Amino acid sequence: MSVIELRRDPATGALRAAPKLEVRGITKLYTRDGATLPVLENFSLTVADLEFLVLLGPSGCGKSTLLRIIDGIETCDAGEVILDGKDVTGTTGAGRGMVFQSFELFPWRTVLGNVAFGLEVAGVGAKERTEIARNCINLVGLSGFENAYPHELSGGMQQRVGIARALAIDPTVLLMDEPYGALDVQTRDLLQDELLNIWEKQRKTVIFVTHSIEEALYLADRIVVMSPRPARIEQVIEVPFGRPRREEIKSTPEFLNLRRQIWQSLKKTAHV
Amino acid sequence: MSRLRDLALPCLGFALLLAAWEIAGRVLGGALLAPPTSVAVQFVEQLGRGEMLRELSGSLRQMAIGFAAACVVGMPLGALMGRSGVADAIFRPWVSMLVVTSTAALIPLFILLLGTGLMLRVTIVFLASVWYITLTTYNGARGISAQQIAVARSFSAGPWQIFWKVTMPALYPYLLTGARIGLVHAIRAMVLAEMFVIIGYGGLMHRAGLAIDTAPLLGLLVTLMIVSLALNALLGAAGRRLAPWYEQQRVSA
Numbered sequence: 127m128s129v130i131e132l133r134r135d136p137a138t139g140a141l142r143a144a145p146k147l148e149v150r151g152i153t154k155l156y157t158r159d160g161a162t163l164p165v166l167e168n169f170s171l172t173v174a175d176l177e178f179l180v181l182l183g184p185s186g187c188g189k190s191t192l193l194r195i196i197d198g199i200e201t202c203d204a205g206e207v208i209l210d211g212k213d214v215t216g217t218t219g220a221g222r223g224m225v226f227q228s229f230e231l232f233p234w235r236t237v238l239g240n241v242a243f244g245l246e247v248a249g250v251g252a253k254e255r256t257e258i259a260r261n262c263i264n265l266v267g268l269s270g271f272e273n274a275y276p277h278e279l280s281g282g283m284q285q286r287v288g289i290a291r292a293l294a295i296d297p298t299v300l301l302m303d304e305p306y307g308a309l310d311v312q313t314r315d316l317l318q319d320e321l322l323n324i325w326e327k328q329r330k331t332v333i334f335v336t337h338s339i340e341e342a343l344y345l346a347d348r349i350v351v352m353s354p355r356p357a358r359i360e361q362v363i364e365v366p367f368g369r370p371r372r373e374e375i376k377s378t379p380e381f382l383n384l385r386r387q388i389w390q391s392l393k394k395t396a397h398v
Numbered sequence: 399m400s401r402l403r404d405l406a407l408p409c410l411g412f413a414l415l416l417a418a419w420e421i422a423g424r425v426l427g428g429a430l431l432a433p434p435t436s437v438a439v440q441f442v443e444q445l446g447r448g449e450m451l452r453e454l455s456g457s458l459r460q461m462a463i464g465f466a467a468a469c470v471v472g473m474p475l476g477a478l479m480g481r482s483g484v485a486d487a488i489f490r491p492w493v494s495m496l497v498v499t500s501t502a503a504l505i506p507l508f509i510l511l512l513g514t515g516l517m518l519r520v521t522i523v524f525l526a527s528v529w530y531i532t533l534t535t536y537n538g539a540r541g542i543s544a545q546q547i548a549v550a551r552s553f554s555a556g557p558w559q560i561f562w563k564v565t566m567p568a569l570y571p572y573l574l575t576g577a578r579i580g581l582v583h584a585i586r587a588m589v590l591a592e593m594f595v596i597i598g599y600g601g602l603m604h605r606a607g608l609a610i611d612t613a614p615l616l617g618l619l620v621t622l623m624i625v626s627l628a629l630n631a632l633l634g635a636a637g638r639r640l641a642p643w644y645e646q647q648r649v650s651a
Contacts, residue, residue, distance in 0.1 A: 199548045219554035230549045234567040234643050244553035247563070275643045295553065 144211060146175040146331045147196070147299060152205035154191055165191050167356035169205070173299075178325065178332045180342040183352035183360075184392065189335045190227070192357065193303050196333065197224045209299065223297030227304040229284040231276040237263060237287050238272040244295040255294075262290040265324060282313040289321070293328070302334045306341070318344055319373065326370055339388050343381060344371065351388060353395035361391050432613035440613040441620065450602065450621060457598040458625070460516060461588040464523025468580055471524075472531030473573055477565065479532070480539020490536075497529035501587050505594045514595040519588060526587030527580035534579060538572025539565070571644050574637040578630055585626050 149171040156163050165188040173179050181189040194200035196207055198218035206215045214220050223244070231240045238259050245255035263272055266286040276284055285305055292300060306314040318341060325332060336342055342349045343365060351361040363384070367375050375381050416434050423433025432440070444450045478485045479493075505522060512518045542565060550560045592600020599622070606615040638644070 194548075197552055199552050218552055222552075224549075224552045226545065226549060228545070230543075230545050232546065232549075232564070232567070234570065234641065243550075243563075247550070247553055247555040247559050277643070 145172045146177070146210065147173040147333075148208040149192070149196065150206050150208065152192065152195060152207075153203045154188070154195065154200075155203050164356040166195075166202070169357055169359075171350065171359070173331060173333060176329050176331055178334070178345060178347045180346035180349045181333065181335045181352060182339065182342040182349050182388070182392075183337065183357070184354060184395070185337060187352045187354035188357035189352050190303050193224075193301050193333060193335050196299075197222050197301050199224070221298040223292035223295050223300050225285070225288050225292045225300070225302040225305045227307050229276070229281070229288045229308070231284055231287055231291075233276050236273050236275055237268060237279070240276065240287055241290045241294050243291060248295065259290070259294055262294045263287075265293065265327075266290045267320065280313075281309050282317060285309065285317065286320075289324075293324070297330065299331045299333065302332065304335050304337070307336070314341070315373070321345070322369075322371060339385050339392070340376065343367075343384055343388070344376060349388070351391055353392075360395060361388070363388065428611050428613060430612065432611065432616055436613045437616045437620065440611075441617040444614065444617050444621075450599075450618065453599045453602050454621065454625065457519075457588055457592060457600070458585075460519045460598070461523050461584055463516075464520040464588075465527055465581060465584040467520070468524050468528035468531055468584065469577060472528045472576065472580070473535050476532040476535025476576070477539045477569060480536045480542070481565070486536075493529055493532055493536075496525070497533060501526040501583075502590055505591055509595065514597065518595065519591045519598070522591040523584045523587045526590075527584040530583055531576040531580040534572050534576030535569060538569045538576075542568045570641055574633070574641075574644075578633050581630060581633060582626065585622070585629070589622065 149169065152166050152169045153164060154166040156165055169188075169192065171192075181192065183189045191200060195202045198207070198214060198216055201216055206213050208214070209220055209222070212220070214222075232243065235243065238256065241262055242255045242259040245258060250258070260272065263269060266289050268283060268286050268290065271279065271283070276287065279287070285308075288305065306317055309317065322345065334342075334345060346363075346365050349363040349365060350359055351363065352358065353360040365384075366380065419431075420433045420435065423431050423436075428436060475489065475493075479489050480486070501522060504525060505518075508518055508521055512521060546564055546568065547560060550564045555563065588598075589600040589603065592598040593604045595601070596604050599618070603615060603618050603622075606618055609615070
C-alpha cells in the first residue's frame with residue numbers, strides 16, 4: 127500500500143489527498159498556413175493517485191497532444207505539469223511511461239531489446255535489465271518471443287511489447303495514447319481485459335486516451351469527455367462499475383445507458 | 399520447382415548471351431571481337447602468368463583506401479545534412495552538382511594537381527563514390543520517423559543515445575545501400591584513372607586494347623566484372639549478417 131499524502135485545502139482548510147498529477151492552464155498553439163490555432167487553451171486537469179482516468183473525445187480534439195505534453199515529449203506554450211508536487215513541464219521520465227498508438231517498436235531490436243530499451247538508456251546493467259525485461263514480457267503473455275523481431279509479430283503482439291516496454295521502467299503514471307486504435311475489435315477486447323488484469327496486479331495511475339465510448343466505460347474509474355478546438359472538458363463521468371470488471375458488464379442496462387448519454391454529449395460537439 | 403526455375407532461368411540467360419557473343423565473335427574475327435571460347439583460353443593463360451591478378455590486387459588495395467575515405471566522409475556528412483536544415487542548406491547545392499559531374503573530366507585536372515601516383519587514384523576513387531554515399535545516407539536520414547525519436551525521448555534518452563541507439567540503426571539500410579552503390583562507382587573510377595596514366599590494372603587494359611587480338615582485353619574485362627560482382631555480394635552478405643532484421647523485414651513486407 128502506498129501512503130497517501132494529506133494536504134490542507136487553502137480555501138476550506140479541510141484535509142484532502144494531494145493529487146498524483148496536475149495539469150495547470152496548458153495552452154498549445156499550432157501554426158498552419160500563417161494562422162495560429164489553439165489546440166489546448168488554458169486547460170486544467172487533476173488526476174488522483176492510482177486512478178484509471180480516460181480522456182475521451184473525437185479525433186483531433188487535442189487529447190493525444192495533451193498526453194504528449196504530460197509525458198514531456200511535446201512542448202506547450204503556457205501552463206505546467208505537476209507530478210507528485212514537482213514541476214515536470216517539458217521534461218520526460220520521473221515515473222512516466224508511455225504506450226504509443228502505432229506501437230513504435232524499434233525494428234532492429236528484438237522483443238527483449240525493445241522492452242529493455244528504457245532501462246538501457248537509464249544505465250541499468252545488462253543482467254538486471256534482462257531479468258526485468260523478461261518479467262515484463264511474461265506479464266504481457268509473450269514468453270517464448272524474447273528473441274523475435276517486431277516484424278515477425280502480429281499487431282496485437284507488437285502492442286503487448288509496447289506495454290511491456292512502458293512497464294519495464296516501473297512507471298508510477300502509465301500514459302496510453304489510443305493504444306488499441308490500430309487493432310481489430312477482437313484483439314482490442316482481449317487486450318482491454320489483459321490490461322485490467324495487469325492493472326489489478328500492479329496498481330498504477332493510468333491516463334488512457336481513446337475515442338471509443340465503450341472502451342472508456344469498460345476501463346475507467348473516471349472519464350473526462352473532451353470537445354475540440356480548443357479542447358474543453360465537456361463532461362466528467364464517475365464510472366459506477368465495481369472491480370474486477372468482466373466482459374458481461376458491457377451488456378448491462380446501466381452500461382448501455384451511460385454509453386448513450388456520453389454519445390449524446392459527444393454528438394453535440396461533433397463537426398462532421 | 400520454383401527453386402529450380404530460379405536457378406535454371408538465369409543460366410539460360412547466360413547461355414543465350416554467350417551463344418550470341420560466340421556467333422558474333424566467329425563472324426567478326428578475333429581482331430574485332432574475340433569469341434568466348436578463345437577468351438576462356440586466354441583467361442586461363444592470364445591467370446597462370448600471374449600479372450593480371452597481381453595488378454588487380456594492387457589496384458583494388460588503392461581503391462579500398464579511396465572508398466573507405468568516401469564512407470568515412472560521406473556517411474556522417476549525409477546523416478548531418480539529413481538531420482540539420484542548416485547543414486542541408488550549406489552542403490546540398492554543391493553535393494548535388496558534384497554527383498552529376500563526370501569523373502573522367504576531372505582526371506586531367508587532378509593529374510596536374512597531384513601527379514600520377516597513389517594520391518591521384520585515391521582522390522579520383524574518393525570523388526567518384528563519396529557523393530553517392532552522402533546522398534543515399536542523406537535520403538535515409540531525412541526519412542527517420544519523428545515518432546521513433548519521440549519514443550527515445552519519452553524514455554529519457556539523451557542526444558547521443560538517440561544518435562547511436564536510434565538514428566544510426568534506423569539509417570543502417572541506407573548506409574549499406576550507399577556503400578554498395580559507392581563501391582561500384584569506386585571500382586569504375588579506379589580503372590578509369592589508371593587508364594589515363596597507364597598504370598595498374600587499368601594500365602594493363604589500356605595496353606591490351608592496343609594489341610591486335612581482343613581476347614586478352616576481354617579476359618581482363620570479364621575478370622573485373624566478376625571481381626566487382628563478388629565484392630558487392632560480399633558487402634551485401636556482411637550487411638545481412640550484421641542486421642538479420644533488415645533483410646527479413648524486407649522479405650515479409
